[in-house]
Amino acid sequence: MxxxxxxxxxxxASFNPMTCHCTINPGGNLTVEVTDPKTGQVDLLVVGIPTESLATVRDINDLLAQLREELKANQEWFQADFHGRNLLQRRHH
Incomplete structure (x- = not known):
């Protein structure tokens, strides 16, 4: 391991230039928080990743690929939601 x-x-280091903080919780679970360094917005928060499932480099690479997919999906959702709100706000003014 x-x-x-x-x-x-x-x-x-895998999420540069974004800011990523990993915390090993009691019981061996990992929490990963990725934030935008410019805005401070949390773009990804995953809690409860079992560290015992990360025994090899391949396991870690697979986890990173999953986290990047979730990060991308979150960023797209936030961006669409933000732009959607702007359009709604403009219509009401």
Whole structure:
């Protein structure tokens, strides 16, 4: 198994230039929070990732791919929601 300090470093570095913080919770679960450094908006928050499932580099790469997909989907949703609100606000003014 990869040491948790190294696991955190790999995951956090994988989201540059975004800000990523990983926390190892009691019981061995991982929390990953990715934020936009310019706005401070949390674009991804995943809680309860079991660290015992991250035994190999391939396991970590698979997790990173899943997290990036979720991040992209969240960013697209936030962007669509933001633009949708702007359109609604303009119609009412």
């Amino acid at each position: 990869i040491p948790t300090v190294e696991l955190r470093r790999i995951i956090e």
